[in-house]
Amino acid sequence: MTYTIQVKVMPLKELLDPQGKAVRGGLENIGIAGVQDVRIGKNVTLYIDSASEEEARQVAEEAAKKLLANPVMEYYEITV
Amino acid sequence: MTYTIQVKVMPLKELLDPQGKAVRGGLENIGIAGVQDVRIGKNVTLYIDSASEEEARQVAEEAAKKLLANPVMEYYEITV
Numbered sequence A, B: 001m002t003y004t005i006q007v008k009v010m011p012l013k014e015l016l017d018p019q020g021k022a023v024r025g026g027l028e029n030i031g032i033a034g035v036q037d038v039r040i041g042k043n044v045t046l047y048i049d050s051a052s053e054e055e056a057r058q059v060a061e062e063a064a065k066k067l068l069a070n071p072v073m074e075y076y077e078i079t080v
Helices: A018-029 A053-068 B018-029 B053-068
Strands: A002-011 A035-049 A074-079 B002-011 B035-049 B074-079
Touching (some): A002 B035, B018 B035
Antiparallel strands (some): A002 A035, A002 A074, A035 B035
C-alpha cells in the first residue's frame, strides 16, 4: 500500500528566521494586521510504498534524519 | 489571544515538482527505498493576535490568498 506521509521541517525556535521576518513585514505593508510573528519552513510529502504504516513512518523518519532536515538549524515533525 | 495557525503551501498536483524529484533521487542514492514520489512545499506558521479563532483564521486566509500562495502554481491548506 502507498502511505502519504507529511514531514514538516521548521527552523529551530531559538534561531532567527529572516524569511519569516520579511513575510511579516510584507503582510503589514499590504494592510494585514495582527500578525505577531511568522516562521517559514518546508513541508515534504512522501508517498511511500510499504507493508504497514509503522514501516512507512520509519522510512520517513530515516529520510528526515539523513536528508530532509539539518538538525543544527531545523527540527522536523512527521504525520501519517 | 495569540493563535498559532499553519498554512501549508504545496505545488499543484498537475505540475511537475523538480525539487521533489531531486529529493526522491537523493533518497534513492543514500539507500532509502520505497519512496514513490516526493512533493515539496512551504509551511508557514503565523502567530496571530485576535479576539477569536474564527477571526484569526480569516486573517490567515487573507494572508495566504494575497501573499503566501501563488494560485497559478500552488494551493494552500490552513489548520488552526
